[in-house]
Amino acid sequence: MVYILGFIVLISSLPAWLDEYYFPNYFFSHTHLKPEYFFGICAVCIVFLIKAKLTKLTLVYALLLTGFFIPQILGKTMARAFYVLVNDNLIAHKKLTNVYGEKYWFIQHIKTLIPQNSTILIPPQNLSWRHTGDFFLMQAWLYPRKVITATYVSDLNPNLLFKFDYILISSETNLNLAITWPDFKIPASKIIIYNWENHSSQELNNIDYDPKFWLDKKPWGLLVPKKK
Amino acid sequence: MKTNIAIKFLLWIQTVTLLLFGLNYWLGIRLDSSLAWLSLIIIIAVLFTGFKKIPGISRVNRFEVLLIGILLFIVVTNLITALWYPVTDWDAVTLFDFRALVIQNTGWIKDTLSRASILEYPLFTSLSHWLMYSVGFKTPMPLYPLLFGSFLLACYQLLRRNMDRTKALLAILFLASAPKLFDQSLVAYSNMPYSIYLILGAAYLFYWVREHNKMDMIVGILLSILSLWVRSFPFFVVNILAVLIVNSNTRKFGIGIALFIFACVIAYLWPINLPLLLIVLDFIKWGIVEYYSLYSILLLLLFWYHYRQKNSSAFWPILIIGYYLVLVFGIYYYGLNDPKFTALPDTLQRTFMFINLAISWYAIDQIHNSN
Numbered sequence: 001m002v003y004i005l006g007f008i009v010l011i012s013s014l015p016a017w018l019d020e021y022y023f024p025n026y027f028f029s030h031t032h033l034k035p036e037y038f039f040g041i042c043a044v045c046i047v048f049l050i051k052a053k054l055t056k057l058t059l060v061y062a063l064l065l066t067g068f069f070i071p072q073i074l075g076k077t078m079a080r081a082f083y084v085l086v087n088d089n090l091i092a093h094k095k096l097t098n099v100y101g102e103k104y105w106f107i108q109h110i111k112t113l114i115p116q117n118s119t120i121l122i123p124p125q126n127l128s129w130r131h132t133g134d135f136f137l138m139q140a141w142l143y144p145r146k147v148i149t150a151t152y153v154s155d156l157n158p159n160l161l162f163k164f165d166y167i168l169i170s171s172e173t174n175l176n177l178a179i180t181w182p183d184f185k186i187p188a189s190k191i192i193i194y195n196w197e198n199h200s201s202q203e204l205n206n207i208d209y210d211p212k213f214w215l216d217k218k219p220w221g222l223l224v225p226k227k228k
Numbered sequence: 229m230k231t232n233i234a235i236k237f238l239l240w241i242q243t244v245t246l247l248l249f250g251l252n253y254w255l256g257i258r259l260d261s262s263l264a265w266l267s268l269i270i271i272i273a274v275l276f277t278g279f280k281k282i283p284g285i286s287r288v289n290r291f292e293v294l295l296i297g298i299l300l301f302i303v304v305t306n307l308i309t310a311l312w313y314p315v316t317d318w319d320a321v322t323l324f325d326f327r328a329l330v331i332q333n334t335g336w337i338k339d340t341l342s343r344a345s346i347l348e349y350p351l352f353t354s355l356s357h358w359l360m361y362s363v364g365f366k367t368p369m370p371l372y373p374l375l376f377g378s379f380l381l382a383c384y385q386l387l388r389r390n391m392d393r394t395k396a397l398l399a400i401l402f403l404a405s406a407p408k409l410f411d412q413s414l415v416a417y418s419n420m421p422y423s424i425y426l427i428l429g430a431a432y433l434f435y436w437v438r439e440h441n442k443m444d445m446i447v448g449i450l451l452s453i454l455s456l457w458v459r460s461f462p463f464f465v466v467n468i469l470a471v472l473i474v475n476s477n478t479r480k481f482g483i484g485i486a487l488f489i490f491a492c493v494i495a496y497l498w499p500i501n502l503p504l505l506l507i508v509l510d511f512i513k514w515g516i517v518e519y520y521s522l523y524s525i526l527l528l529l530l531f532w533y534h535y536r537q538k539n540s541s542a543f544w545p546i547l548i549i550g551y552y553l554v555l556v557f558g559i560y561y562y563g564l565n566d567p568k569f570t571a572l573p574d575t576l577q578r579t580f581m582f583i584n585l586a587i588s589w590y591a592i593d594q595i596h597n598s599n
Contacts, residue, residue: 037521058526058529065523068405069406083309096314098316139326140322
């Protein structure tokens with residue numbers, strides 16, 4: 001009995017062993033079984049071997065599950081409490097930065113520059129502009145400003161872009177390559193370039209937007225198209 | 229209606245959001261902060277009038293103090309810390325919370341319809357968010373730990389009817405540890421609220437089958453149907469059918485209705501696309517059965533024990549099998565229109581997380597019966 005129990009304990013350490021020997025997540029990627037669930041199966045085998053009465057089997061198993069999950073819940077709860085205690089009033093902003101990166105601060109800044117009743121054109125919805133081109137996300141973040149996605153603007157003719165109050169300039173990275181948008185010339189009355197270091201912006205007046213000039217500068221900001 | 233405070237909260241927050249919807253959508257009354265304050269006052273007034281005392285608070289032993297301490301720590305700490313946490317997750321930011329912002333800005337639910345249809349994504353969470361914003365909260369996140377805590381308290385009060393305090397507290401700890409339940413109480417998705425309404429509805433119906441208290445039946449049916457106001461999934465039908473089948477007076481009728489619905493579904497989907505059905509079954513196998521394998525193992529143990537002992541109620545196993553059947557046909561139907569349905573297993577896992585709560589209730593019932 002002792003040998004069998006020892007063998008099961010050894011088997012239950014198999015996921016950790018395989019993950020360490022080959023690569024992290026090796027066990028899950030090959031079995032689609034989470035290591036903790038494998039632990040559960042081993043726990044059941046142990047319960048059987050120690051000849052727990054059938055009536056007690058589910059009780060022991062339920063206690064094992066509770067014993068496994070409750071410490072995780074307590075850990076998360078304590079971490080949240082600690083996070084609130086040690087951080088200042090910017091917790092909400094920090095959490096959003098954790099999820100969406102520094103782009104969150106860029107959006108917060110441009111919100112201060114754009115009036116609530118204005119219209120803004122954003123990059124097309126594809127992976128190159130993961131967040132700034134995400135229509136639904138930008139719509140929610142910039143609300144009540146009206147957001148138009150370049151995905152559905154059939155004619156991006158520079159001479160017709162004056163109907164938008166603002167056009168977002170974005171240089172999000174796809175892998176390591178920053179892809180700047182707009183990638184076409186636009187007659188502009190104002191270009192506002194965001195400064196990542198001090199979260200401020202610099203205004204350039206009466207300079208037309210030319211992507212060739214801006215490409216290596218990886219600009220983020222806004223441009224105000226020249227009105228007809 | 230004299231019932232416990234947790235159930236009152238769960239029922240009244242639904243009632244108030246439904247009323248707000250009706251007033252705005254059908255009667256054309258603009259939603260503003262005075263209406264939000266009135267709603268809040270109604271909820272608070274109802275909560276603190278004629279509620280049942282929480283049973284057995286006095287003379288707790290050290291072990292029970294530990295259990296109560298753990299549960300209170302989890303619920304209260306997350307409730308308080310949620311005051312500083314924003315809505316972060318994509319679906320919540322872009323849909324549930326966004327609709328609340330639109331309503332707050334314009335006062336009209338119709339202005340949210342361009343984002344998503346009400347039938348597809350009912351407005352319970354969005355209107356609750358609006359309610360919280362309108363009365364001065366900077367974030368709606370405390371709503372979710374509050375719903376989580378209400379669920380645990382409501383379950384505790386149900387279990388205490390025929391269980392001693394230590395066992396009931398252990399059972400609540402077991403329910404709280406069901407996969408994804410706690411995690412989803414920290415995000416502004418509708419999966420956790422949906423799960424608690426559906427499963428609490430089932431639990432009340434289960435107690436009605438056992439004790440034949442009419443109020444349990446009313447609350448059970450109400451909670452089950454109100455789950456539709458959170459997500460428009462058909463699982464609540466399983467709750468009703470399970471009661472009809474298990475209750476000896478309505479068994480034949482219940483089986484007849486279940487077979488009729490089954491036949492209608494088959495006829496509607498006929499001819500069955502067998503390769504697609506196999507893909508659906510495989511998706512459920514790795515997306516649910518294997519993903520929640522600890523609870524799948526528990527379910528097998530429970531079935532085996534049920535078969536051997538034959539003294540447990542058939543309610544929970546029928547309910548669980550019913551949920552699985554609805555899931556299979558639901559995904560199959562969805563798969564007919566969207567061939568890429570297997571690309572989002574996490575959505576499936578979140579949506580079907582209530583199965584773990586049903587399994588937990590089944591286990592609690594069996595363990596209690598075996599003693």
